[in-house]
Amino acid sequence: MTEAEVYHTLNEIFRAQFLLEDIDLTPTTSAVDIEGWDSLRHIELILMIESHFGIQFHSREVDSMSNIGDLVEYIGAHLHAN
């Protein structure tokens, strides 16, 4: 899966979670940019992403995700490890 495809899928997951059509994620997008992205929604997002990509994040990654760039990097690492 290419990085562009990961972004494409993430856009769909975020749009489904926040019910917003106009979400367009960039590496620097973070919780402050999307209304409703609080700590609980963050955990839900992580679980949705995990089940969608068939991966499991490490606790260390869960703690240190600060923006979409981090997220895409971790997803890429898991996908390549498989």
Next chain:
Amino acid sequence: MTQSKVKSVTAPPAEARLSWLPQAPVDWQARLASLQKSDAHSLVELRVLAPYQLDGTQTGHLDRALSRALLHPGCSAASADVRLAVLASSTTAHLGAGIRVAGLRRGLHVAVHEGTYGQFWQSILEPDAAIADFSPNAILLALDAEHLAAGLRVASTADQRQHLIQASLDRLRSAWQTLRQRHACQLVQQLPLPVFDNLMGNNEHSLPGSPVDYLSRLCMQIRDCAEQERVDLLSLDRQVARDGLAAWHDPRLWLHARMEISPTAVPLFGELLMRVIAARQGRSARCLVLDLDNTLWGGEVGEAGPQGVTLGPGSAAGEAYQSFQRYLLALHDRGVILAVCSKNDQHVAETMFHSHPSMFLKRHHIASFKANWQPKPDNLRDIASELNIGLDSMVFVDDSVFERELVRRSLPMVQTPEMPREPALYSRVLADAGYFESVALTDDDLTRGAAYQANRQRAELRDHHQDLTAYLHELDMRLGWQCFNPGDIDRLVQLINKTNQFNLTTQRYDRDQLEDVMNQPGVLGLQFRLEDRFGDNGIIAIVIASLQHDRSMHIDTFLLSCRVIGRRVEQAILNVLASGALERGATRLVGRYRPSDRNAIVRELYSELGFSPLPSPPAGELRFDLELGQFTPLPVPATVYEEGA
């Protein structure tokens, strides 16, 4: 060594799902979105979206729509049906959505007040003004495993362990008493998820300082205490034994956010808690209405007779139906009312209860017994009125997806679980659905509430005939017909010799005889196939008619598989037959009804289709005719087409 593509025996993944509810329709999200666009979306409209197998994300979306609907004046927390205060040692902010949506599923407005994180003990020791203002009618006390096992050391002795348990119980008991004094409401104690890992193994109990063993001992003692103090329990420890710990608890989320309960389990958590609360308010279901064929036994008793159905020792399927009956009998013995609603002849169905040696359920266990050919929603109304209970305290169990959908649509207040195809799983589905959740309460309390609900429900009844017609149209039925196809002869012979109920003459043909009939000039043999949005029912009807010298066409055989009785297929069949007869130069149709001990259902069929009675020969046979010159095709809720045309 070559890699095998065959999958080896693997365990299914752990899940905490609302497994007894139907899957959400594909347009669920779109329907929610369109409701939200209109300003006036109300609880009633949102409730329609609730009785589905929603996941955590969908539950969250529905909950947010619900909060907006409740912003309307007159929907304050003070007027909520359930005002639940949550006092917890771990994160509970994510649980509210599951609880409120489980309330919505029951038509209850639920307000949830969460205590300040980590302050639950202070809220108990000292009066908490916020909780007092909220005026709860239920309080959930949720203490997690680590909290409850604090103080235990691996080196603890059995005595020290006993002291710890006693101290823990004293603390709980005094908390319950204080809360009850202050708020005079239902108390629910949540038992912890068993999250600890073994130190010893299978014989964990031999280590007094084992957290695993400590927790299970503590839970047992909490059960005794709660019984004495009239505190209700939310037994998550036992639910985990059902679903698996991984379905309920994610250690990463515990460490990351002190979430004891994983967001994936939130919809089920809400259901379990709401059951306990609804039970205390006398809102649990009271009556289980059962279909018969392929629900209590395998096969159709009306077709195969009591000796021909699958029930009892001798086959795994027979034992599966019998073991379902054993579970139903146990429910009956603990106070659930049983009723029967079946498309069958009353006498034939009752004979099964009286005479089949493997029936655990006997006729006297059934409080109301409706075996007839009326639409099932009509029968369910009759049962409710006969037993003087509300439709919303009834559960309807049927293996047929057609009947389930019809009942869900006509009577959404009746709870209709999705039944699996496998009868060995029937009892598990009913247990998982928790319709009959009970706490200790008096029968009188229940009866009063139910009698009241019954009166209210009766006032809400709508015109059910319109309901049925609209439903049949929405089934998108497609009836294909063709003249007898030699390729289908095995199925035709089978249907002719197996069909007893919707069969006007019970005229049998073996394979050779039928081939003869097919080759006779002047004989019209028609076969019908029915498809609907649930799938293809295959060949379901047969007509054989022969043209006489007087240009009348005599209907020798007219039969319909019992699976599709009640769908107004017979009208469409007559239309096809009439047009075929006209094409062959006939001027009238002559039909006869030859009674058997199984076919009383079609005694009036020809009259209902517009035929006129003729003088009938003796021996109980009835004769009818229909002038084709005056015939106009009957309205039918299906698309009719000629197969292969």
